[in-house]
Amino acid sequence: MNDGADHIAERKMQFLFALRSRGVTDARVLTAMERIDRGPFVRGYFAERAYEDMPLPIACGQTISQPSVVGLMTQALKVTPRDKVLEVGTGSGYQAAILSQLARRVYTVDRHRRLVREASEIFAALDLTNIIALTADGSFGLPEQAPFDRIIVTAAAEDPPGPLLAQLKIGGIMVVPVGQSDAVQHLIRVTRHETGYEYDELRPVRFVPLVEGLGRDG
Ligand code: SAH
Numbered sequence: 001m002n003d004g005a006d007h008i009a010e011r012k013m014q015f016l017f018a019l020r021s022r023g024v025t026d027a028r029v030l031t032a033m034e035r036i037d038r039g040p041f042v043r044g045y046f047a048e049r050a051y052e053d054m055p056l057p058i059a060c061g062q063t064i065s066q067p068s069v070v071g072l073m074t075q076a077l078k079v080t081p082r083d084k085v086l087e088v089g090t091g092s093g094y095q096a097a098i099l100s101q102l103a104r105r106v107y108t109v110d111r112h113r114r115l116v117r118e119a120s121e122i123f124a125a126l127d128l129t130n131i132i133a134l135t136a137d138g139s140f141g142l143p144e145q146a147p148f149d150r151i152i153v154t155a156a157a158e159d160p161p162g163p164l165l166a167q168l169k170i171g172g173i174m175v176v177p178v179g180q181s182d183a184v185q186h187l188i189r190v191t192r193h194e195t196g197y198e199y200d201e202l203r204p205v206r207f208v209p210l211v212e213g214l215g216r217d218g
Pocket residue numbers: 062063064065088089090091092093094095096109110111112115136137138139154155208209210211212213
């Protein structure tokens with residue numbers, strides 16, 4: 001007999017199994033994804049699908065990314081406990097919450113004020129005190145807090161935005177989906193060396209576009 005709690009525990013186990021089978025193998029990333037429940041980040045109609053390895057709709061016409069993609073991007077970012085990280089595209093806040101387990105401090109920005117407000121409420125409820133969420137056009141980065149050890153962009157740009165490249169520390173890493181929104185995009189990892197930037201193409205992905213300016217809600 002399956003009571004509710006058993007059912008959720010079972011679904012969470014399947015969730016972690018799906019992550020591993022899709023290539024999320026880094027132990028620290030898996031532990032972070034075990035600790036941070038995706039449930040609270042998916043509200044309303046789709047809440048019961050929170051443990052499926054699928055992107056789901058959230059407010060403002062945006063999406064919470066597919067968990068295995070969150071895992072693979074986090075793994076590619078090679079976050080260390082001393083890192084100051086910038087995320088462009090807060091969305092539901094799920095990716096930022098995972099990063100908060102691995103980094104010293106996470107700045108996350110979204111162009112929609114409502115998404116920033118709702119994500120901040122979840123961070124407070126979960127006591128994730130090392131995340132600072134702000135409403136801003138992240139294509140310009142966050143100059144007041146730059147430079148960053150790590151930058152993750154969770155919306156697709158046609159090219160890695162120049163201001164973000166400039167705000168990466170020497171030795172820093174940025175992960176960004178690159179390509180047009182209606183075509184195949186590729187996840188790119190950019191490593192900044194003293195002599196320049198090194199680009200690795202990781203895998204095809206599909207993200208909502210990086211849009212300039214603030215959303216109409218704020
Ligand atoms: N990381 C999120 C998913 C993000 S969806 C999660 O874990 O749920 C992409 C987000 O990027 C959307 O919320 C969208 O509003 C935001 N976005 C798009 N263009 C942006 C820009 N120029 N600056 C900041 N946020 C932007």
